[in-house]
Amino acid sequence: MNERWSVDDVWALSPDASSTKGALKIARPASWPTRGWRAGPDGGVAAVWGECEGSGAKRYQAAVDLVGENAPASKCSCPSRKFPCKHALAVLYLWATGEVDGPDDGPAWVGEWLESRAARARGRSQKPAEQSRQATKQADRTAREREELVASGLEELELWLTDQVEAGLAEAPRRKREHWTRMGQRLVDAKASGAAGRVNALAPLTALETDWPDRMLEEFALLRLLINGYRNGRDLPERTRAAVRERIGFGLRSEEVLRTGERVRDRWRVLAKRDSTDNEAKLTTRRLWLRGEHSGRTALSLTFAAANEAPKPALRPGTVHDAEVAFYPNGYRATIAETHGGGDAGPPGGGSVTEALGHYAEVLAVDPWLDAWPVVLADVRVARDPEWALVDDTGAALPLHTAECPPWTLLAVTGGGPATVAAEWTPWGTRSLTVWGEDRTAMSL
Structure with missing residues (x-):
């Protein structure tokens, strides 16, 4: 039986961020007056379908085959060249959130499409060995074509970066937003959605009151490093190569990570959320x-949900759980595979500022594009001299990112005294996320 997908599974299929955004805009029951799911022979969900009202007179017809050959596979009557398109993603999202009823075979076009897929599969199944070879060749060809597209897009990005530097940063504040997003869209077309996101994030940098030229040059350098990393991927350590490909946009679904990823069972402390x-x-x-x-391993669970929903998992900072996690190839992002119970825990073992920065440097050597990493500091105080910072008993300090995390709650909990703090260290300062007060209980900030 095909289990209902999670929202994370749906977004893992999205070809790029713009498709996710477009899907969320139309993922409303009112936009899909006709929708349902078809049952398979075992009674499970075999396909999800729907008809979406658009700007024209005819509704867009979208369907997703969940069990057929090369599933999931999608069909839509819209003109998009993306697979899956935003309509297919939207109807999957509605199913994942319980807004699609069934079983319901739906209109004739649903059955006709599924039967045509099944007929092609039956024809290929007559020659299993040949079919396997053909499927392997097709997969290899598809992967090779994507690699060529990505390489072409990164080559264009390299020329574009050269043009920006030669034109001078003085022109940057006068650039319209389209100047940056145009290059981002070309990278999306080249199947490099991760790199596209970094380019699109350049647009708001010039609005910063201070140090925007330094920030922009830093981002230019990281993009150039990403290009070089892709070109020299075979010579890189395995985890760095995985980080490069993930930053470019070669993603993995959580199902694949659960099936093939490195698994580690441990008592996992929830440091921060x-x-x-x-x-x-x-x-x-x-x-x-x-x-x-x-194990001493650090794991990042990264999940997504609609803005009016709480993402999962709902694990509370300050707790510890006997669980098994499956790691992505980069060695730190993970998905929680199984939990075997948990409960409250006291403060985790913390270190000094120097130790935290040393650990961060080690991780940054593996993934130079990392923009946040957890640090646990023991016996630190909140101080201001002249900027707000966390100061340990040696006098070493980490500046606070006060624009996102003002220090007032942290000061109120600690009373200015020493405490254990879990935070995210970023290039722009420390985000304090969890503090353990005198009663040794955790408080999220």
């Missing part, structure tokens, strides 16, 4: 930082 909402995309992102008590 950070939810951030993109109001434009109506998407909430949850970063959950875990640390294994026995």
Whole structure:
């Protein structure tokens, strides 16, 4: 039986961020007056279908085959060249959130499409060995074509970066937003959605009051490093190569990670949680930082949900869980495979500022594009001299990112005294996320 997908599974199929955003805009029951799911021979969900009202007189017909050959496979009557398109993603999202009823075979076009897929599969199944060879060749060809597209897009990005530097940064504040997003769209077309996101993020940098030229040059350098990393991937360590490909946009579905990823069972401490909402995309992102008590490994659970929903997993900072996690190839992002119970825990073992920065440097050597990493600091105080910072008993300090995390709650909990703090260290300062006060209980900030 095909289990109902999670929202994360749906977004893992999205070819790029613009498709996710477009899907969320139309993923409303009112936009899909006709929708349903078809049952397979075992009674499970074999396909999801729907008809979406658009700007024209005819509705867009979208369907997703969940069990057929090369599933999931999608069909839509819209003119998009993306697979799956936003309509297919939207009807999957509605199913994942319980807004699609069934079983319902639906209109004739649904059955005709599924039967045509099944007929092609039957024809190929007559020659299994040949079919296997053909499928392998097709997969190899598809992968090779994508690699060529990505290489072409990164080559164009390299020329574009050269043009920006030669034109001078003085022109940057006068550039319209389309100047940056145009290059981002070309990268999306080249199947390099991760790189596209970094380019699109350049647009708002010039609005910063200070140090925007330094920030922009830093981003230019990281993009150039990403290009070089892709070209020299065979010579890179395995985890760095995985980080490069993930930053470019070669993603993995959580199902694949659960099937093939490195698994580690441990008592996982929940150090910190950070939810951030993109109001434009109506998407909430949850970063959950875990640390294994026995393995010492750090794990990042990164999940997504619609803006009005709470992402999963709902693990609370300050708790510890006997769980098994499956790691992505980059060695730190993970998905939680199984949990075997948990409960409250005291403060985790923390270190000094120097130790935290040393660990961050080690991780940054593997993934230079990392923009946040958890640090646990023991016996630190909140101080201001002249900027707000966390100061340990040696006098070493980490500046606070006060624009996102003002220090007032942290000061109120600690009373200015020493405490254990879990935070995210970023290039722009420290985001304090969890503090353990005198009673040794955790409080999220």
